[in-house]
Amino acid sequence: MKKLTVIMLSLAMSIIAGSVMAKGDQLLDQTHFEKGIKCASCHGNAEPREAVTMMKCVQCHNTEKLAKKTQDMQPTNVHNNRHFGTESDCLSCHHVHQTSENACVSCHPRWGFKVP
Amino acid sequence: MSNGVKNKMSKDNSSKSQELDQYTASVLQNGISRRSFLTRAAIGTGGLAVAGLGVGTASATTAPVVVGEQFGEVGGATVSFLPKPIAIADADIASTQTFDVIVVGAGASGVPAALSAREAGASVACLQKQAFAVSQGNTGSGVDLKTSDKSAVEALVNRLMADNQHRSHPGLIRKWAYNSGEAVSWTIDRIKQGGGQVEDQGTEPQHGIHGIADKGDRLNFVTSFCGPKPYTTGDGMRALAKTAEKAGVKFFYNTPAKQLIQDKSGKVLGVIAQTRDGKYHKFMAKKGVILSSGDYQNNKAMCDFFIPDLKNFERKQQDRTGDGFAMAYWAGGVIEPVGHTKMLHDFDAGPASMCDMPFLVVNRDGKRFVNETVEMSLMNNYLKDEHNAGHYSQVFDADYMTQAKDWPGHLYSPEELKNYMPEEPGEKKGVFPSIANTYKADTLEELAKKLECDPKNFVATVKRYNELCKKGKDEDFGKKASRMVPVLKPPFYGIHRRMRISTICSGILVNENHQVLDADGKEIPGLFIVGNLGGGFYGGVDYPLTVFGLSLGRCYTFGYLAGKYVAGLKA
Ligand SMILES: Cc1cc2nc3c(=O)[nH]c(=O)nc-3n(C[C@H](O)[C@H](O)[C@H](O)COP(=O)(O)OP(=O)(O)OC[C@H]3O[C@@H](n4cnc5c(N)ncnc54)[C@H](O)[C@@H]3O)c2cc1C
Numbered sequence: 001m002k003k004l005t006v007i008m009l010s011l012a013m014s015i016i017a018g019s020v021m022a023k024g025d026q027l028l029d030q031t032h033f034e035k036g037i038k039c040a041s042c043h044g045n046a047e048p049r050e051a052v053t054m055m056k057c058v059q060c061h062n063t064e065k066l067a068k069k070t071q072d073m074q075p076t077n078v079h080n081n082r083h084f085g086t087e088s089d090c091l092s093c094h095h096v097h098q099t100s101e102n103a104c105v106s107c108h109p110r111w112g113f114k115v116p
Numbered sequence: 117m118s119n120g121v122k123n124k125m126s127k128d129n130s131s132k133s134q135e136l137d138q139y140t141a142s143v144l145q146n147g148i149s150r151r152s153f154l155t156r157a158a159i160g161t162g163g164l165a166v167a168g169l170g171v172g173t174a175s176a177t178t179a180p181v182v183v184g185e186q187f188g189e190v191g192g193a194t195v196s197f198l199p200k201p202i203a204i205a206d207a208d209i210a211s212t213q214t215f216d217v218i219v220v221g222a223g224a225s226g227v228p229a230a231l232s233a234r235e236a237g238a239s240v241a242c243l244q245k246q247a248f249a250v251s252q253g254n255t256g257s258g259v260d261l262k263t264s265d266k267s268a269v270e271a272l273v274n275r276l277m278a279d280n281q282h283r284s285h286p287g288l289i290r291k292w293a294y295n296s297g298e299a300v301s302w303t304i305d306r307i308k309q310g311g312g313q314v315e316d317q318g319t320e321p322q323h324g325i326h327g328i329a330d331k332g333d334r335l336n337f338v339t340s341f342c343g344p345k346p347y348t349t350g351d352g353m354r355a356l357a358k359t360a361e362k363a364g365v366k367f368f369y370n371t372p373a374k375q376l377i378q379d380k381s382g383k384v385l386g387v388i389a390q391t392r393d394g395k396y397h398k399f400m401a402k403k404g405v406i407l408s409s410g411d412y413q414n415n416k417a418m419c420d421f422f423i424p425d426l427k428n429f430e431r432k433q434q435d436r437t438g439d440g441f442a443m444a445y446w447a448g449g450v451i452e453p454v455g456h457t458k459m460l461h462d463f464d465a466g467p468a469s470m471c472d473m474p475f476l477v478v479n480r481d482g483k484r485f486v487n488e489t490v491e492m493s494l495m496n497n498y499l500k501d502e503h504n505a506g507h508y509s510q511v512f513d514a515d516y517m518t519q520a521k522d523w524p525g526h527l528y529s530p531e532e533l534k535n536y537m538p539e540e541p542g543e544k545k546g547v548f549p550s551i552a553n554t555y556k557a558d559t560l561e562e563l564a565k566k567l568e569c570d571p572k573n574f575v576a577t578v579k580r581y582n583e584l585c586k587k588g589k590d591e592d593f594g595k596k597a598s599r600m601v602p603v604l605k606p607p608f609y610g611i612h613r614r615m616r617i618s619t620i621c622s623g624i625l626v627n628e629n630h631q632v633l634d635a636d637g638k639e640i641p642g643l644f645i646v647g648n649l650g651g652g653f654y655g656g657v658d659y660p661l662t663v664f665g666l667s668l669g670r671c672y673t674f675g676y677l678a679g680k681y682v683a684g685l686k687a
Contacts, residue, residue: 055392075550082350083434087247087370106430107616108550110538 028096028116042096057090078104078113136637139285139652143625144637146453148190149445151635188445190421197418198442201375204388210395215241215366217682218387218401219408220373220440222249224256225647225671226408227353228303230367231360232679233406240365241399242357243389245372245409245435249353252433252618254343255321256303256668258296263336268329269293272663275328279662280457283655287628291677292653292670299673300338303356307342310362312355314342323524324662339665340672344546345464349668371397372439376405376447376643382634384447384642402687406630406644406678411620412438422456423620428505429460429496430616440649444624447643448634452651456622459659459667460496460506465553466536466611469526474599475512476581480504482564482574484581487593493661496615506615509567511578512601513608519601530556533609539566553612560608567610578603621659621667623651630678644682646674 032042041060044050067080078093080086081104092103093115100115136144188198216238219230227249230242244250259269273289300316307314317339319325329335342352361367370392377386377398386400412418415438419426445451463471474488479499485508486498499506512520517527534540535547536554544552557563564574584590585602624645625633632643653670660666 053392053394055394082346083246083250085247107432111550 026116027098028094028100031116032096052091052096054090057094061090063087075111137285137287139283139287140625140627140633140637143450143452143651144633144635147450147625147635148188148453149450149635150188150448188442195417195421197412197415197421197438198445201443201446204375204396208396209388209398210391212398212400213241214386214400214402215239216401216403216687217241217406217679218243218399218404219406219679220387220443221245221407221409221647221649222353222357222367222369223251223408223410223647223671224253224349224353224668225675226406227251227356227360228299228306228672228675229406229408229646229679230365231306231356231363232302232676233683234360234363234365234679236680236683238403238679238683240360241368242360242365243368243371243373243387243399245370245439247369249350249357249367251348251350251353251668253349253665253668254341254345254347255317255665256300256340256342256349256672257322257663257665258298258300258338258340258669258673259293260297260319260336260338261294262297263334265329265333265335268333268335271328271330271333272325272335275662276660276666279660280653280655281657285652288626288652291628292666292673295677296669296673297338299676300340300669302676303672304338304340306359307340307352307355310355310358310360312342312352313347314340314352314355317341321664324664328662337663340668346548368397368399373407373409373443374439376443378447382448382640384640401642403685404642404644404682406646406682407440407444407649408645408647408675409440409649411436411623411648412441413617413620419620422451422454422622423458425497425500426458426617426620428500428502430506430614432616432618440645441624444632444643444645444649447632448640449632449643449645450625450635452622452625456620457654457656457659458496458620459493459618460615461493461618462613462615464548464551465613466510466533467526467528470510470528470611471525471613473510473520473523473525473527474595475510475516475520475601476578476603478509478511478567478569478574478577480507480569482569482571482577484577484592487590487595489595489599491661492613492615494658495613497657499615507568508613508615509569510611510613511563511567511603511608513603514605516601516609523599530609536611553614555610555612556607557610558606558608560603563608563610567612619648619659619667621648621654623649626650626652629681630674644678646678647671650674 042052042056063086067086070079071077094100102113102115104111186200187194187196217233217240219226219242222242222244226242230240234240273286273293276289277284277286304314304316319337321339322337325335342349357367371389373387373389375388376384377388378384384405386398387405389397389399413431413433414436418438441451471492477488479485480503495508496506499508520527533554535544536552538552555566557566560575560578561571564571582602585600588597590600626645627633630644630646632640632645634640
């Protein structure tokens with residue numbers, strides 16, 4: 001429960017601070033919250049809260065369309081790569097309540113993607 | 117050495133014990149299986165302390181032992197990498213389909229297995245964990261029997277046994293040697309049919325085979341090459357999957373196999389797989405299941421257990437969690453004993469043909485650490501610690517084209533080297549730009565920084581090395597004078613290589629038909645294994661590079677053979 005309180009609290013705080021916070025540093029929970037997306041859209045309505053898998057993300061984000069949208073990314077399009085095609089596990093890079101990470105960099109040390 | 121196996125064998129299976137080859141007998145005695153746990157644990161009630169005592173002294177009668185509820189056990193210890201299949205109720209099965217043959221894993225061995233079974237008339241499903249067929253590498257080889265003498269082929273078998281520190285199964289090596297030409301040619305043809313980019317390079321790329329065949333004997337190869345980079349065998353297998361799909365193989369992507377279905381007698385009847393929505397599906401096999409799910413490099417606990425040497429190395433692959441090992445183990449299969457064979461390479465940082473050239477080599481501290489005639493493929497053994505973690509750099513100066521011109525290998529000119537230099541602008545061809553790692557600098561200090569090693573140490577190392585070169589005596593590491601060329605004239609060059617785990621190539625005990633054997637040495641009906649999940653083909657500390665492309669060549673060959681074999685079984 002402590003975690004939950006922290007999430008609720010930090011969300012509320014960041015919304016107040018929203019206008020001054022650069023979008024690039026924003027966590028994905030706030031981005032989604034701003035678009036009116038409810039906790040349940042990801043976590044479901046059941047108790048205890050469901051763990052969120054990639055299946056949830058792709059219900060709203062079509063992977064083919066996403067790959068097209070970012071096709072000009074340099075040096076490579078993360079959303080259509082030679083290892084997993086358009087089906088990389090979103091959560092290997094994108095986190096929702098924590099800072100996201102770049103899951104390619106350990107093997108491709110010069111690829112400094114900034115993951116929203 | 118105990119005579120446990122003989123005892124056990126003569127009790128359980130006396131007719132078979134005579135036929136058992138050395139390799140199989142040894143894996144049955146020392147390998148990891150559910151049965152080996154039961155017998156070992158039965159030795160005493162004291163657990164670990166006595167469990168290590170001679171296995172052979174235990175009678176085969178096993179006292180009832182509580183097997184861990186969740187995991188396999190070895191010598192009384194629970195091992196998390198062998199999770200016991202969870203019970204899945206029939207009500208939770210979303211669909212059931214039946215085929216003659218089910219192939220698990222669409223990689224370098226699985227896709228050929230699926231197509232070959234289909235061509236032999238079977239209905240085939242191929243279950244794949246990832247979103248499409250995935251594999252690695254470029255080169256896969258076979259022996260061209262038409263243009264080779266039998267004595268030369270046998271000399272090659274002998275050499276590969278020696279490369280494997282004599283720990284492999286000669287029957288399996290022969291299986292490759294006498295079938296690989298046909299199988300690799302077939303693979304090339306079928307990749308082409310799928311629109312793939314592949315060619316037969318013949319014997320030319322096989323630099324490591326010189327001197328194996330006796331004078332006058334012929335030894336020739338079919339060397340398939342899917343490339344040049346960034347095109348790889350992964351792309352090749354995707355082309356092959358197209359051919360297979362056209363031929364009628366049904367592929368199920370994003371559908372990892374989770375467990376095998378067995379009847380009471382132990383016969384394998386099929387596979388339960390899971391789709392991304394969490395649902396389970398049954399795939400029933402009338403003739404057999406072929407597991408080809410690859411190695412376990414991304415399963416840390418399993419690596420720590422079987423190859424502790426790997427602790428600090430980075431991986432090259434993803435999602436290779438050893439799923440097939442757990443499935444085969446719980447079906448009664450035997451995992452080769454601790455001391456598995458590893459493959460750690462870097463052909464990408466600089467030209468592959470320069471990787472074994474014995475230029476000055478330094479570690480991350482900027483210090484010399486080895487006689488540089490040690491091959492790149494073995495260098496990992498000197499760089500196992502956390503700090504070096506497989507990193508080293510080859511260093512040479514502006515005169516390398518003349519100084520090293522007589523060395524084995526092939527030199528790239530300064531102009532050609534630019535293709536491997538991240539700092540050089542322009543498009544790179546025939547390489548992976550993101551992992552090419554060659555640098556040039558006008559001073560040693562500057563080069564050291566680019567190679568990410570300590571500049572002070574580096575300068576001192578070069579100074580010392582130059583002195584030894586001048587003396588013509590390598591008093592530090594004993595390298596021959598002809599291989600001692602100084603680093604004097606700018607610009608200086610460095611190739612920063614990272615030895616990472618390409619693959620692990622030890623696996624589950626199988627016979628020459630690729631059928632899995634249980635702890636009694638008996639075939640498990642309906643269960644077959646090909647690719648790196650299969651045991652018996654290697655055995656040394658490191659994968660041998662004598663035959664360039666042996667690994668993929670063996671995967672294609674055994675896939676091709678097993679597919680045909682299983683398709684030919686009675687339903
Ligand atoms: C960068 C690199 C370069 C290499 N270059 C060469 C080379 O030039 N020549 C050479 O001979 N060897 C080379 N190798 C080694 C070679 O790639 C491997 O030995 C070979 O691919 C092994 O084939 P495999 O069929 O056993 O496994 P893989 O080709 O790894 O295929 C296994 C497949 O099974 C799937 N899978 C895993 N678990 C499951 C499951 N539970 N259910 C369903 N599917 C599953 C995986 O997604 C994967 O596609 C290289 C390796 C690397 C990493």
